[in-house]
Amino acid sequence: MSLESVSRLEKKLLVPTYDRQPMLLERGDGVYVWDSTGKKYLDFLSGLGVNALGHNHQAIQNVIRKQAAKLIHTCNIFYHEYQSELASRLTKMSGLDRAFFSNSGTEAWDGALKLARAFAQMEAKGGRAKTRILALENSFHGRTYGAMSTTGQKKYRVPFAPLVPGVKFVKFNDIEDLEKKFDGTVCAVCIETIQGEGGIQPVGRKFLEHARKMTQKSGALLILDEIQCGLGRTGKHFAYQHYGVLPDMVTVAKPLAAGLPLGAILTTERVAACMKPGLHGTTFGGGPLACAVAIEFLRQEEKLLKHVIEVGKYFGDALEMLDGKHRSIEDVRGAGLMRAVELDSADLAKAVLVRMREAGIIVNRTHETVLRFLPPYIIQKKHIDLLVEELDKALSAGIPATESTTKVSQVSAQKTRANMGRIRAHKNARKPKAGLISAPAAAVLPRTAKTQPSETKEKDEEYAYA
Ligand SMILES: Cc1ncc(COP(=O)(O)O)c(C=O)c1O
Numbered sequence: 001m002s003l004e005s006v007s008r009l010e011k012k013l014l015v016p017t018y019d020r021q022p023m024l025l026e027r028g029d030g031v032y033v034w035d036s037t038g039k040k041y042l043d044f045l046s047g048l049g050v051n052a053l054g055h056n057h058q059a060i061q062n063v064i065r066k067q068a069a070k071l072i073h074t075c076n077i078f079y080h081e082y083q084s085e086l087a088s089r090l091t092k093m094s095g096l097d098r099a100f101f102s103n104s105g106t107e108a109w110d111g112a113l114k115l116a117r118a119f120a121q122m123e124a125k126g127g128r129a130k131t132r133i134l135a136l137e138n139s140f141h142g143r144t145y146g147a148m149s150t151t152g153q154k155k156y157r158v159p160f161a162p163l164v165p166g167v168k169f170v171k172f173n174d175i176e177d178l179e180k181k182f183d184g185t186v187c188a189v190c191i192e193t194i195q196g197e198g199g200i201q202p203v204g205r206k207f208l209e210h211a212r213k214m215t216q217k218s219g220a221l222l223i224l225d226e227i228q229c230g231l232g233r234t235g236k237h238f239a240y241q242h243y244g245v246l247p248d249m250v251t252v253a254k255p256l257a258a259g260l261p262l263g264a265i266l267t268t269e270r271v272a273a274c275m276k277p278g279l280h281g282t283t284f285g286g287g288p289l290a291c292a293v294a295i296e297f298l299r300q301e302e303k304l305l306k307h308v309i310e311v312g313k314y315f316g317d318a319l320e321m322l323d324g325k326h327r328s329i330e331d332v333r334g335a336g337l338m339r340a341v342e343l344d345s346a347d348l349a350k351a352v353l354v355r356m357r358e359a360g361i362i363v364n365r366t367h368e369t370v371l372r373f374l375p376p377y378i379i380q381k382k383h384i385d386l387l388v389e390e391l392d393k394a395l396s397a398g399i400p401a402t403e404s405t406t407k408v409s410q411v412s413a414q415k416t417r418a419n420m421g422r423i424r425a426h427k428n429a430r431k432p433k434a435g436l437i438s439a440p441a442a443a444v445l446p447r448t449a450k451t452q453p454s455e456t457k458e459k460d461e462e463y464a465y466a
Pocket residue numbers: 048104105106107109140141142143192196197225226227228229253254
């Protein structure tokens with residue numbers, strides 16, 4: 001079928017939840033995918049951070065083939081041999097004790113919230129349990145009710161009110177605001193170690209350490225969402241390992257089963273004690289096929305960590321150079337192979353995306369103005385060079401004159417032609433003097449964002465829970 005006929009049929013038959021790019025993807029190999037016209041694309045998105053080993057990975061193919069011929073699904077009434085081995089690897093990597101397997105990120109996150117409330121009830125021993133949950137503004141935790149209710153962006157929550165009650169949002173990286181909203185009724189503080197959908201915003205070291213101290217003191221749980229930033233993407237198994245902070249719970253998903261749906265909650269012995277058979281579960285989660293593949297993924301991930309650090313640094317440095325050249329770049333952020341370039345206009349970001357696609361490179365736009373890069377861990381320096389070269393051209397071209405935003409485009413083009421040194425000086429003046437992330441994390445994690453996430457300007461809206 002052609003792209004035209006597929007898109008026509010989808011328009012008629014699917015619930016309209018996706019604004020798809022006009023590409024009908026047919027196959028992938030390594031860091032490349034091909035569409036139905038035979039056009040080849042360099043994949044700097046890897047299925048939103050899922051295909052971390054790239055496409056058509058031989059070891060993954062072998063496990064899928066072998067396991068599919070043996071046993072695909074059992075349901076959780078029976079044992080199969082892979083959940084315990086996978087849990088053993090994940091707990092060793094994370095420093096936590098126990099695992100629960102789900103099908104997706106949002107489901108892992110909802111499960112973590114359930115554990116937090118059940119743990120608080122267990123601790124209350126029949127008395128009044130802590131129930132309040134603090135989450136961060138600008139965060140994204142998923143689309144199911146618990147995840148959506150703790151997602152700090154109104155656009156995802158408001159159409160679906162009333163939401164799960166008892167959630168309050170803390171300004172991103174704002175210790176004072178955390179202290180103001182935290183009290184003895186809080187059962188959990190929820191943080192994405194690096195906000196992904198929110199524009200690749202790493203949590204500040206001092207903020208995370210403070211959240212850890214406060215939760216430890218009061219008996220609340222610190223829950224980290226590493227569904228996007230975890231499992232090797234930053235060059236360590238978990239992004240929190242750059243900070244030296246151990247959470248009570250962490251959620252992972254995306255790359256875990258190399259393209260098959262699988263998520264996990266990892267937690268401590270103490271928290272897991274709040275569960276008993278029947279309190280939580282899933283039909284599909286942790287099936288033998290997905291778990292067997294995940295074990296292989298973790299074997300491969302371990303071998304790639306050094307490479308991720310090396311090419312990740314190369315990528316970060318290359319984007320910094322670009323930042324020095326183009327005034328339309330507001331900020332570059334990220335760690336390892338989770339990188340972002342924030343532009344000064346949504347129209348420019350859209351135009352760059354189209355140009356990159358035409359040039360045969362897949363990137364993604366999030367938070368309107370942010371170009372997000374989540375390439376597979378097997379990406380090489382030559383691919384990064386190509387991306388940066390095309391990005392440079394796209395930024396220099398600016399917004400096409402045919403669009404209504406011609407004026408902005410002209411301004412942008414003038415800016416990119418301006419003296420590079422002058423722009424560098426201007427940008428240096430904008431940089432914060434001291435980053436929240438200090439050494440040794442600073443070596444890997446980026447400086448604190450120059451721009452604060454826009455949603456931090458929002459007022460807390462209680463009405464969403466009415
Ligand atoms: C940080 C984070 N949490 C949760 C989710 C939800 O995961 P899923 O789409 O697998 O439900 C995502 C997805 O993008 C995410 O980036």
